Amino acid sequence: MNDVRKVVLKQGREKSLRNRHPWIFSGAVDSFPEFQNGEVLPVHSSSGEFLAKAYFHAQNSISGRVLTFLDEPISQAVTRRLLEAIQLRKGLFDPDVTNCYRLVNAEGDGLAGLVIDIYDDVAVIQISTYGMEALKPLIVQILNAQLRLQGIYEKSQSAARRQEGLSNFSGLLSGECPQEVIVKENGTLFVVDIEEGQKTGLFLDQRQMRQLTQTLSSGRRVLNCFSYTAGFSLFALKGGALSVTSIDSSQKACDCARANTHLNPTLKNRHEIVCEDVFGFLKNKELPFNLIILDPPAFAKKKQDVNEACRGYKEINRLCLQKMPPSSYLLTSSCSHFIDENLFGQLIFQAAVEANREAVICSSHIQALDHPVSLFHPEGRYLKSLLLYVK
Ligand code: SAH
Numbered sequence: 001m002n003d004v005r006k007v008v009l010k011q012g013r014e015k016s017l018r019n020r021h022p023w024i025f026s027g028a029v030d031s032f033p034e035f036q037n038g039e040v041l042p043v044h045s046s047s048g049e050f051l052a053k054a055y056f057h058a059q060n061s062i063s064g065r066v067l068t069f070l071d072e073p074i075s076q077a078v079t080r081r082l083l084e085a086i087q088l089r090k091g092l093f094d095p096d097v098t099n100c101y102r103l104v105n106a107e108g109d110g111l112a113g114l115v116i117d118i119y120d121d122v123a124v125i126q127i128s129t130y131g132m133e134a135l136k137p138l139i140v141q142i143l144n145a146q147l148r149l150q151g152i153y154e155k156s157q158s159a160a161r162r163q164e165g166l167s168n169f170s171g172l173l174s175g176e177c178p179q180e181v182i183v184k185e186n187g188t189l190f191v192v193d194i195e196e197g198q199k200t201g202l203f204l205d206q207r208q209m210r211q212l213t214q215t216l217s218s219g220r221r222v223l224n225c226f227s228y229t230a231g232f233s234l235f236a237l238k239g240g241a242l243s244v245t246s247i248d249s250s251q252k253a254c255d256c257a258r259a260n261t262h263l264n265p266t267l268k269n270r271h272e273i274v275c276e277d278v279f280g281f282l283k284n285k286e287l288p289f290n291l292i293i294l295d296p297p298a299f300a301k302k303k304q305d306v307n308e309a310c311r312g313y314k315e316i317n318r319l320c321l322q323k324m325p326p327s328s329y330l331l332t333s334s335c336s337h338f339i340d341e342n343l344f345g346q347l348i349f350q351a352a353v354e355a356n357r358e359a360v361i362c363s364s365h366i367q368a369l370d371h372p373v374s375l376f377h378p379e380g381r382y383l384k385s386l387l388l389y390v391k
Pocket of ligand 1: 202203206225226227228229230231232247248249250253276277278279295296297
């Protein structure tokens, strides 16, 4: 069996694989055979024991990403993982109420490099690695066999992809796909621009926070910062908000917010959409809002951005805490991978200290339940939200 091409780890570096962490750092590898980027290879310990099968990339510091810890054909592993992902979501949503959800959440579903979001009968897939790219035909085949889909559209645009040397790609992979799909999230309608929308179309990971907003909004004046589709705003209106102001600096996002508001005619009144920079708005305006939502884009897209990002998060939270009236709620989030729960908590603490404001944490949250996090891959906990009550 010595002629089997395999990756061998350095002595003592097998622990994380034994603990089912799916990443293999280049520094842990003793020897590679010659391989093509994206190729799947078995991984052995220094004593020759089989540990996993992973796909590899020669230039990435995460050189391997595990697809299975069993010695099995890779098509079998990918099929099993996709079927598990489908099974996990079965029964989570009543399709008459919610027909958009994440079907595959990368490492959270054991499929590093792959995200699949479902918008009614259209699947939008996002591939970020060479290894997953090679598995695309198999994934399309399984999706078509398992789900009743009108079309599968690929929207692979990410910095991770460019780091791997893959160019961005958008296009139809199978079936037919309208440019716009109208979906329901907890009974509220949203138009998803499959080709032009941000990410795969909607930020599905905040579904539960939008529902929380609905329960908090009755009789309140609500400010939704970084509003994009106006998702939080529509749920605030549904929950009986007196008024809602949505702010986003992108004209396209504001147009999308307006279109979504019109799709839900009962929510049309009491909604103001402002196309403006949030930092300037919070700095220059009075904030007579007793529920503010801060759901910014990832300020830290890479590790080097963390300090600057911390300043940004602290600034927007400080301004809200300083200016909000007494007895208000602040629902504040960060989706930066590089800012963990502890650091985010510290930033909010510092913001409250600087604002000289007393606040308590009512609840803390991660991404919605169709975005599972592997117990063995805590890095998958990217989204953090805190609901604060400001005294
Ligand atoms: N809360 C949204 C998702 C936010 S995505 C939801 O529930 O779907 C982040 C949004 O922030 C984008 O629409 C982007 O246009 C907007 N944005 C980024 N920087 C901004 C800034 N400085 N001021 C206002 N909007 C900004």
